[in-house]
Amino acid sequence: MSSTTRERIIDEAMHLFSEHGYAATSVAKIEAAAGLTAGAGGLYHHFTTKEAVLAAGIERQLSRLDALREIRRVLMPLGDRKAELTLIARYILAELDSESELLRILASEARNRPQMLSTAVDQLVNSTFEGFATWIGELADGQIPSEAARAIAVLGLGSLLSSRLLRDVLGAPFPVEDETLLSTWVQLMSATLDDFASRAGA
Amino acid sequence: MSSTTRERIIDEAMHLFSEHGYAATSVAKIEAAAGLTAGAGGLYHHFTTKEAVLAAGIERQLSRLDALREIRRVLMPLGDRKAELTLIARYILAELDSESELLRILASEARNRPQMLSTAVDQLVNSTFEGFATWIGELADGQIPSEAARAIAVLGLGSLLSSRLLRDVLGAPFPVEDETLLSTWVQLMSATLDDFASRAGA
Amino acid sequence: MSSTTRERIIDEAMHLFSEHGYAATSVAKIEAAAGLTAGAGGLYHHFTTKEAVLAAGIERQLSRLDALREIRRVLMPLGDRKAELTLIARYILAELDSESELLRILASEARNRPQMLSTAVDQLVNSTFEGFATWIGELADGQIPSEAARAIAVLGLGSLLSSRLLRDVLGAPFPVEDETLLSTWVQLMSATLDDFASRAGA
Amino acid sequence: MSSTTRERIIDEAMHLFSEHGYAATSVAKIEAAAGLTAGAGGLYHHFTTKEAVLAAGIERQLSRLDALREIRRVLMPLGDRKAELTLIARYILAELDSESELLRILASEARNRPQMLSTAVDQLVNSTFEGFATWIGELADGQIPSEAARAIAVLGLGSLLSSRLLRDVLGAPFPVEDETLLSTWVQLMSATLDDFASRAGA
DNA sequence: AATGAATGAGATTTCATTCAT
DNA sequence: TATGAATGAAATCTCATTCAT
Known part of the structure; x- marks a missing residue:
């Protein structure tokens, strides 16, 4: 389930970023929300940096967007x-x-x-x-x-x-x-x- | 520098807030931009709180907006x-x-x-x-x-x-x-x- | 140094509090006395607040007092x-x-x-x-x-x-x-x- | 009335010192209590230092004590x-x-x-x-x-x-x-x- | 993979004190 | 004598990040 923790971190981070902003969301809060111990740095086994979490989150959203756009061609005529x-x-x-x-x-x-x-x-x-x-x-x-x-x-x-x-x-x-x-x-x-x-x- | 320190603080703070965001703008940076010593807390002789600077800045913008809106009535017919x-x-x-x-x-x-x-x-x-x-x-x-x-x-x-x-x-x-x-x-x-x-x- | 960091913090804090007063004892000084880096906030991994250190210290003293009082009954007659x-x-x-x-x-x-x-x-x-x-x-x-x-x-x-x-x-x-x-x-x-x-x- | 302000400063300072402690009593609060503008440094026209106010206050109390002790001799026999x-x-x-x-x-x-x-x-x-x-x-x-x-x-x-x-x-x-x-x-x-x-x- | 502990840097805020007016 | 403004220093607290276990 190692990939699950990674996903949970992204999920919760994007949630928190969108709710409270990037700066106001501490790594500790992301960890807590993802079921890890707050402040223990467990996040760093999955991402090199807090900013990398944001990057991964955005990338994931964009690829979902790409998938959604596949449909567009079908819809048109x-x-x-x-x-x-x-x-x-x-x-x-x-x-x-x-x-x-x-x-x-x-x-x-x-x-x-x-x-x-x-x-x-x-x-x-x-x-x-x-x-x-x-x-x-x-x-x-x-x-x-x-x-x-x-x-x-x-x-x-x-x-x-x-x-x-x-x-x-x-x-x-x-x-x-x-x-x-x-x-x-x-x-x-x-x-x-x-x-x-x-x-x-x- | 004919303007008041208070005015300068609001000006520069709004500038910095809009450029880098509220959280990313430290009081020290506002002070420096307003010509005060960074980190000396000179801002607190004019505002009780960093947030109060934001409040004052927004209020000022809104009153300018009010002034602008006076014109609207003249424009119409x-x-x-x-x-x-x-x-x-x-x-x-x-x-x-x-x-x-x-x-x-x-x-x-x-x-x-x-x-x-x-x-x-x-x-x-x-x-x-x-x-x-x-x-x-x-x-x-x-x-x-x-x-x-x-x-x-x-x-x-x-x-x-x-x-x-x-x-x-x-x-x-x-x-x-x-x-x-x-x-x-x-x-x-x-x-x-x-x-x-x-x-x-x- | 066989004692916990937490214990050491309480010990040194109570020492300093009693010697110089609560207000005059900075968190940095407590950290230094407890073997942590002064001003790095390491104390906050063990206590939420400077005041919480005082509370813990007093509680500990009171429970020692309770223990001491057990003896009293034996002493009397x-x-x-x-x-x-x-x-x-x-x-x-x-x-x-x-x-x-x-x-x-x-x-x-x-x-x-x-x-x-x-x-x-x-x-x-x-x-x-x-x-x-x-x-x-x-x-x-x-x-x-x-x-x-x-x-x-x-x-x-x-x-x-x-x-x-x-x-x-x-x-x-x-x-x-x-x-x-x-x-x-x-x-x-x-x-x-x-x-x-x-x-x-x- | 220059001596009056001085007296008022001592009065209020001793009051505040005894109520909240010396460290917790800021010069600004003493000034405010003495009817001066808080934080304007008016106190320094009467005392060189915050500590000098304490010294003067204690001295004044001690001389009152001396006066009181004069009575003692009369009381005794x-x-x-x-x-x-x-x-x-x-x-x-x-x-x-x-x-x-x-x-x-x-x-x-x-x-x-x-x-x-x-x-x-x-x-x-x-x-x-x-x-x-x-x-x-x-x-x-x-x-x-x-x-x-x-x-x-x-x-x-x-x-x-x-x-x-x-x-x-x-x-x-x-x-x-x-x-x-x-x-x-x-x-x-x-x-x-x-x-x-x-x-x-x- | 996860945690307890630690740390350097920096944030907001307070304050004693000084000085020109 | 009193004030508005400024400042250096320090205080509490937060946080991203590292590391041994």
Whole structure:
């Protein structure tokens, strides 16, 4: 069960990091939470450094993310744009929710440990963005200039992302139900795409 | 150095808090940055506690925010909806930019010090949201149900907010120019409002 | 060095507390005296707080005191009152001497930390008093009113106690030899008891 | 009113020293209690050092003691030994009560600052003792050996002193009323003196 | 693999004292 | 004479990390 202890350490560490922050989480507390004796240094049989625990935790989350993204390709082609938008929104929210711990850690620590966390930010945010921007570009191909497609993607994703950042990172009581948020988002995106299309057609 | 020591302490502390986080900023570093001897405790002649410095800094930012908001009322009535949306967007981005330090601090610390920072989050985010939601509600009065108006406001603000959270909090290289972002946002909001209006008219 | 680190810490701390006072004894000095690196906080692996060291030290002294008191019951019945008084006095002085460290600490700190030290004062002083008062009451039973018996006990014990308080707490050069003190005390108590008895007999 | 501030500083300092101990009483607290601004160093216009305040306070108490002792000579010759003993006891208790603050300070600090406080201890305790011992010696002159007279004096004074040390220094709830204590003490001393006298007569 | 113990470094905070005003 | 501000030194306590067992 040597690998189990390692996993437990990562689990509990990510939990504590996201709840109290990296600096405020002592190695002793991680050990205690993982079932080891607090302060006895048992963690160091599995990781060289406290920071290595964070790195391993983030890596693990990212690989889970990769797995999740495999699914994305399967989801796409539905024919109906609104249905597709709904599916995309649901998928994005689900992804953000499954990564809320990571999100909180990134929000707290990204500025202090850029070399280690920039990859994570990139994968969590930017790669999602690229996929979405490409999809919008392909959707009405030629009709929407790529710069505009990128801007639409950024605004569309951003509006969903911010709902989670507000709730999970800033702890603000969010003022709208998820279902309303989702259907409004679909309408908003669909109206925008139509608008751009009609403008290009004119 | 015409400013008070107290002011300098707040300035430098907010700077350091936003750059390195609250926990990673020692009192000694704040003292050094404020021109006092590091580690001599000179800060404690002006504040009872390290946390009191944070509290004072946030209070000061919030009162600046209040001042900024006085302007908002003057800005509004332009007759042209797109012009108004452009103005709103510019104003919101400007506000967020002038509070980027506060934003970073809130993102790092809101979960650890909720009792102290919840007011700040509220004022920075929620009150802006309320104003915007009301404006949308009034704009096409009766035509957009209030629940939908709130959702549109949340998505519209969120898309602008997230551009700043990504850049300032997560440190992600933002993929779209501000001007493009702004004009696309105006089109997006305007298309959405038209869409809702035509739907209500039908 | 056959003793535990924990024991050594208590030993040295009580030493230093009694010599220089609680406040004037820094944790670093205790660590150094106990063979740990000064200022490294090694003490905190054994005690949560500097005050906890004092508490443990006092508790240990009190349990030694309890052990010592077991003997008292064996000592008593001798038949000869003067012999008994001599024995009692010797025992009381021996007890006070074996607790002189505790006595000094109590004298310095009892007013500042009442909740922690009141038990100790009680056990060290009051319980001895109760035993002595009872003995006097039984000795000439019925002949000495209980209020007077208590007063005699308090004065008798107090005169012995003050010899130690003067020497150990106030550091006054004590003007009488122990042997003289003791024999005079026996005569004093014995004369007093006789006086009360003859008064009751009249 | 320059002397008034000085007096106030001494007053409040002695108060605080006796209540919380010398080390636990900061200069800032003394200043505040004396009506000066805390931490502004106003105390240093009147004393060179925190320790100088203690020295001045003790000196002042000692000169008050001297004044009190002037009265002693007037009190003495009454002819009736029991009446004299009562008077002496009353006087000693009154003196101890008027010096209870000093007593507490001496008990806490005598071991840390011997050079400064030994004089005070000497005057407060030993000189009273010398007077009493002499009186006993003179009383039954020749009949009581001087060594025994000293021992009786030490025990008699000690029994009164300890009642005040227990109450004021150790904070122990004292188990006997003052009136009972006093009358019992008179009986005890008188019985003892009689006993010695009869022994010498035989 | 886990633990008890130790340590160097550093964090927050307090404080006696000084000095220009 | 009193004050606001500053400072060197030290105090309590925390912590990441190491090591013998």
